[in-house]
């Protein structure tokens with residue numbers, strides 16, 4: 411049986427002035443897949459994420475989220491349609507506590523747009539859900555701590571928790587282990603795997619040990635073009651990928 415695509419990019423191009431930065435990208439991300447995009451600095455990974463999440467308009471081509479066109483829609487609409495992008499830590503409300511951040515995301519997923527006063531009954535349910543999430547994130551003991559006082563790795567964990575709580579089916583993660591120690595990175599990967607089991611994940615990541623641990627499939631972006639897509643083994647053994655990017659790093 412063919413797998414349903416959560417995301418489908420067809421011949422996507424992006425120019426900045428006369429420079430063509432994304433040069434006809436075709437990419438299918440299957441529902442529930444963990445798809446990691448790798449590539450050298452300046453290959454266009456962030457630009458591609460900006461196009462998918464609606465922060466930038468495509469110059470040409472189409473992007474579909476579960477069969478609906480989303481290219482050139484504003485980011486908040488793309489978000490409402492079920493795609494959320496987790497930035498480094500900028501999605502958090504720094505002065506609000508862990509619980510308040512989680513509650514905000516849960517209420518957003520129900521369309522409350524931060525109107526906390528709507529229903530007391532619902533508030534109890536949301537609080538319970540937020541507590542359960544804090545526990546899953548190993549942040550129970552910090553439930554009433556403002557986000558700004560968490561460690562960097564804890565903030566990243568909370569950020570992933572808020573993204574999941576916001577109800578998005580497709581989650582884009584931007585270098586989820588950047589700036590972390592090896593132990594923190596391993597914990598973060600386990601947390602991502604645990605928290606996003608029901609989601610489709612698209613991840614940009616530089617750390618190849620993280621990439622090969624996390625990915626169901628990998629796409630390699632070089633100078634604005636995807637030169638290969640495949641399982642970790644297929645990518646490891648792909649001669650063009652080795653020449654353009656991996657070198658001998660993964661052997």
Ligand SMILES: Nc1ncnc2c1ncn2[C@@H]1O[C@H](COP(=O)(O)OP(=O)(O)OP(=O)(O)O)[C@@H](O)[C@H]1O
Nearest residue numbers: 426427429431449450451452453454455456457458
């Ligand atoms: N708004 C912009 N205007 C002009 N050029 C841009 C703009 N945004 C990105 N670029 C250029 O597009 C190219 C790709 O940048 P991008 O940040 O997407 O690459 P990347 O693969 O994410 O790189 P890195 O791994 O270093 O984060 C770079 O040459 C960059 O200078």
